[in-house]
Amino acid sequence: MKRRTEKIGERGKPPLPVLLGTRNIGFSRMRGQLAPYAFLSPTLILVTLFFFIPLVMVFILSFTKLDMTNFGILEWWKPVNWSLDNYVKIFTNRFLSRILGNTIMYVAVTLALFNVGMALVIALITTHIKRRTGFAFRTLWFLPRITPVVVYTMMWRALAGPAPMGVINKYFLVPLGIGGGEYLLHTHPWVFIFLVNGFIGASFGMILFASAIESIPKDYTIASKVDGATTWQTIRYVELPMIKWPLLFVTTYQTLSLLTSFEQIMLLTDGGPGLYQTEVWSLTAYHRALTSYFGNTQWGYGAAWSVVLVIIGVVMAVIYLRVFKFRELVEEPKIDQL
Amino acid sequence: MKIALEALNKHFGKVKAVDSLDLEIGDGEFVALLGPSGCGKTTTLLMLAGIYKPTSGHICFDDRVVNHLLPKERNIGMVFQSYALYPHMTTFDNIAYPLKLKRVRRKEMKERVQRSADMMGIGDLLDRRPAQLSGGQQQRVALARALVKEPAILLFDEPLSNLDAKLRLRMRGEIKRLQEDLAVTAVYVTHDQVEAMTMASRIAVMNYGVLQTYGAPNQLYDHPDTLFVAGFIGAPPMNFLEMTFKERDDGFYLKSQALEIRILAEQGALAKQDSIPQRVIMGIRPENVSIVAERDGDFKAEVYLIEPLGREDLVTFRFVDEEIRALVSAPFDGRIGETICLKLDKEKAHLFNPETEVSVLRTGNGRSS
Amino acid sequence: MLRPKLKPVLAYLVLIVPSSLIILGFLWLLITSFSTRVEGLQSLGWTLNNWRFLWESPFGPQYPSIWAVTLNTLVMSLIMTLIVVVVSSLTGYALSRMKFPGRKGFLSLTLILHAFPSVTLLIPIYFVLLWIAKIPLIGRDVPLLGGFGYNTIGGVALVMVAFQLPFGIWIMKGFFDNISWDMERSALIDGASRFKVWWQIIMPNIKPGIAALSIFSFLTAWNAYLIPLTFTAGRAGKSAVLSLYLQNFISESVMTEWNAVAAVGLFQLVPVVLFFLFTQEALLNIYGGGKKGGV
């Protein structure tokens, strides 16, 4: 302000009245500055309540031996009761490498084949055929997502069931003479885990991709057709590049979804049939924390498994954010906060 | 309301959209901000409106610094190039929106909306939605909405550039008339020099965020300060020829490969004072190039292109490796390829220093730096 | 000539073969719900007995009727949808349109939140909900929702909102990215505050996007399982929702009535399938990022 007064003085004009100090303007200015936080506050409150506070609690719990037997007795919030034992236990666990391998396989295969792959195939096909047929197919593929998960997994057990009950055995494998009519969930548990999860997962990408493809201005596809491109070339060189962002988003989002999901596996195989055969990390966390073979839930130990999973998830998220350059999506606003 | 901009800067990262702009606009004045696209006109306007915060510098309305006032506290009406109507509201609701926000009573609101709409000739379109209006009608709704709150300042951002030529001409007149009737201060952004010339009492020409010149339309046309202004104002644009400056016993001469002309003594004297007197760029408007009989001519040139404009024809001539265009009364009876004698009106010639691109003839009432 | 033809055929095969699995599965479900026993897709005896939960409470009068449970589910889904849409559009707006320190990081943060597994957070959230239940007025005894604390419909909805937010915020931000800046500037000059601009000018112009996100959230909420299971005390309580009601048929008795489970499952499914059929067109507006990407 001082500089300004000097400058005015030089030019021989009286200093201008500056309204900064006036009350109501100061107030509205401050309101302008705080406005973004007002908009963000509901999210901030929810995130604090349901993400940050719980995360801090889980973090603390993971250093304790809190379980059902000492609940109310163990003063878990006191640092004297904290130790790294749970983590040592995890990393010396005999099955650690199997669980980790299962998790990686589960996420990678389901993601590639279904949540992105199949989703893209369905979206592309249903947007290039008769509209009504496309709608029918998408409805069909949406069914798994909106069916109660308990009933949905029951349905898959029926499909996989042993001859003569199981649908697949009865109508396909037995007539074709493949296999001995065994319970397929026991012989090929992973195939069904991919299918069960993939059929739910595919609809998420399907809807987003189909919507993105439909929102491509018709001029582009028409121009490409006029240039003599085949449908496949139009898809490859016009449509796919234009749905780049939804593709990247779905890939990222669904990786994290898969990493943290366990409901279907729990209801389908519960980690079996062999010892830890289909146990993934999030299911282990659930098992340790909430159910136990001894009827004794080990909250502290389960929390440690969770914390490691959070770390894996966050690292994955950060890698995706970097590699896919999601920051480009955030443009500078074209209105300033005064 | 008077407006004063003092050392106003707006930077977007490395881009200096507006670069130390000083500008004073009188109460009730109609000022045009003119310049090619991307030169910072819209940015300047949005700073006036309170949408952008200046990086530094001051904006004053009637001697009060308003840098910190929110848009709604500035009592401004603005018309956007895209019209920026609210698609989900009817014409009435669009125009009434500023009043609704001010909590004007229903009855008064209706009257004022009707009055503004009638003024713009859209009184019978009040219950349509923007999508059901033509471009010209949308433009009028936008104007009515800007006017309805009786603002102290009206801002226009290329309001006519989406209209067809005929409508543009008509709206040009209407806006000017309206502004005069209401005696409201207006800042009008345009890249169309004809619009600026016809509407504004003063024109501020900008390029790359820098104010080039600021003055009355005739002043800019007759005495452009810089090469940029000379080239930007006037249609068809001014001819530029690179020449060397020579002083002889009998006067001052400009010489190039193809021609040599004598210029006025006072022009020569000014050019001589300039730091680079050897080379000079001469500018001459097409209307100051005329076709003459051989003995009166300055030089000969070959007809290259004839473009009839109606009342006049624009003829492009070539000589050696240079080009010059002349406005001649229609119909031009020469043929392409024909060699014709041309004469330049030396009194109307402009001379620019090729290094600084500043006029060597400037009389001191233009740019200060 | 063969190659260009082969690709579409292959593509159709890739679509139709897996699709037939879904058809078979749901066919089985349908047949099962009307049968005493099935073998493959063959009914070994037709019956309506599995559907008797529609007119009588199969577990005795102390259990809520299916209709009360359906109402609960509807209320919970609507509440969750409403909160998700309002909260994500507020935040999406700020992310897309307002300057504040850390805005670039904030968008990344929302995605990172999705990396937090619900299983991790279930136990601590239980404590948070117990704590909310102690807050006067909003904690408990709110009509219809019960409140926002533990063992209330509102509480369950709130937890689901939190897990739905990362998606909602990204989606909504994409819609705001596409709104013209001039329109918003014009409204500010007309005298609106940022809040009024959001509510009166921008929101009405992204209605298709709001509708799409609402549909998606509603479908997600209707079908939620783990969170209601964890945060309502007892499947028979007055806050039970359909997926918990279903649970009654499963482990209460030694003999699970799988045919009845199929019937209840279908009962839960049918309304949302119809809903989806009628709203799919609108749901396909969920991608809003025309110029830059949105999503």
Ligand SMILES: Nc1ncnc2c1ncn2[C@@H]1O[C@H](COP(=O)(O)OP(=O)(O)O)[C@@H](O)[C@H]1O
């Ligand atoms: N919000 C913004 N963010 C970044 N750069 C901008 C922004 N607005 C304008 N610019 C840049 O500033 C310069 C001037 O823009 P503008 O004022 O719109 O020009 P004009 O209206 O004269 O065409 C341009 O280079 C433009 O790219």
Ligand SMILES: [Mg+2]
């Ligand atoms: Mg502009």
